[in-house]
Amino acid sequence: xxxxxxxxxxxxxxxxxxxxxxxxxxxxxxxxxxxxxxxxxxxxxxxxxxxxxxxxxxxxxxxxxxxxxxxxxxxxxxxxxxxxxxxxxxxxxxxxxxxxxxxxxxxx
Amino acid sequence: xxxxxxxxxxxxxxxxxxxxxxxxxxxxxxxxxxxxxxxxxxxxxxxxxxxxxxxxxxxxxxxxxxxxxxxxxxxxxxxxxxxxxxxxxxxxxxxxxxxxxxxxxxxxxxxxxxxxxxxxxxxxxxxx
Numbered sequence: 001x002x003x004x005x006x007x008x009x010x011x012x013x014x015x016x017x018x019x020x021x022x023x024x025x026x027x028x029x030x031x032x033x034x035x036x037x038x039x040x041x042x043x044x045x046x047x048x049x050x051x052x053x054x055x056x057x058x059x060x061x062x063x064x065x066x067x068x069x070x071x072x073x074x075x076x077x078x079x080x081x082x083x084x085x086x087x088x089x090x091x092x093x094x095x096x097x098x099x100x101x102x103x104x105x106x107x108x
Numbered sequence: 109x110x111x112x113x114x115x116x117x118x119x120x121x122x123x124x125x126x127x128x129x130x131x132x133x134x135x136x137x138x139x140x141x142x143x144x145x146x147x148x149x150x151x152x153x154x155x156x157x158x159x160x161x162x163x164x165x166x167x168x169x170x171x172x173x174x175x176x177x178x179x180x181x182x183x184x185x186x187x188x189x190x191x192x193x194x195x196x197x198x199x200x201x202x203x204x205x206x207x208x209x210x211x212x213x214x215x216x217x218x219x220x221x222x223x224x225x226x227x228x229x230x231x232x233x234x235x236x
Contacts, residue, residue, distance in 0.1 A: 001132075001150035001185060003118075032115070032134055032148045046182070049122050057118060057132075057150050059182050063169045067124050067182030080182055081123030086134060088116045089159030 001057045003030045018073035043077035055083040110165040111138040126181040151185040164189035
């Protein structure tokens with residue numbers, strides 16, 4: 001799983017069977033310093049509560065479809081959680097590099 | 109499987125139900141010499157790994173679901189072990205450290221080896 005920022009929504013009226021009612025969001029995968037990495041993707045929202053601007057984590061490949069109510073849907077990326085915080089574990093020497101609850105810029 | 113260093117936890121309250129009561133660890137991927145290999149993964153903990161520890165990551169869905177005994181779970185990546193040391197001819201190390209140096213320096217970065225306290229018991233969580 002990886003972190004991502006939700007940056008938009010996708011509306012499609014004509015969809016493959018099984019995708020009815022599935023919310024589709026545009027996400028930008030992030031590195032662990034929350035800087036954009038890689039290309040933007042369309043992911044299904046398996047938690048039904050994600051929205052633009054939110055920090056989420058998503059799962060790819062076959063596991064994405066398993067996150068949906070019907071596991072036999074044509075979905076290859078799914079948002080499975082909304083991030084409250086990325087917390088350093090106590091004693092972690094790298095914890096301060098994780099950033100706080102806000103989006104950090106220019107780190108590293 | 110992959111080697112990685114635990115750098116933090118991902119906390120979330122709104123998530124797929126399978127992630128309730130599970131610890132998600134943010135892990136930086138490492139090469140066998142213990143250096144960052146680039147990239148990271150968010151993995152479900154199964155062994156009680158702690159901060160700064162080098163861990164073994166399983167990044168394959170069917171195996172992960174079997175370990176968790178959760179057949180339909182949307183989980184692909186789990187932590188399956190805590191690495192004590194890596195030995196062998198790690199030829200790719202450009203610094204020229206020996207395998208023994210690498211094992212000592214990479215396995216216990218946070219505290220001295222001798223003073224390392226015993227870890228808490230490894231109870232596997234969430235699977236019955």
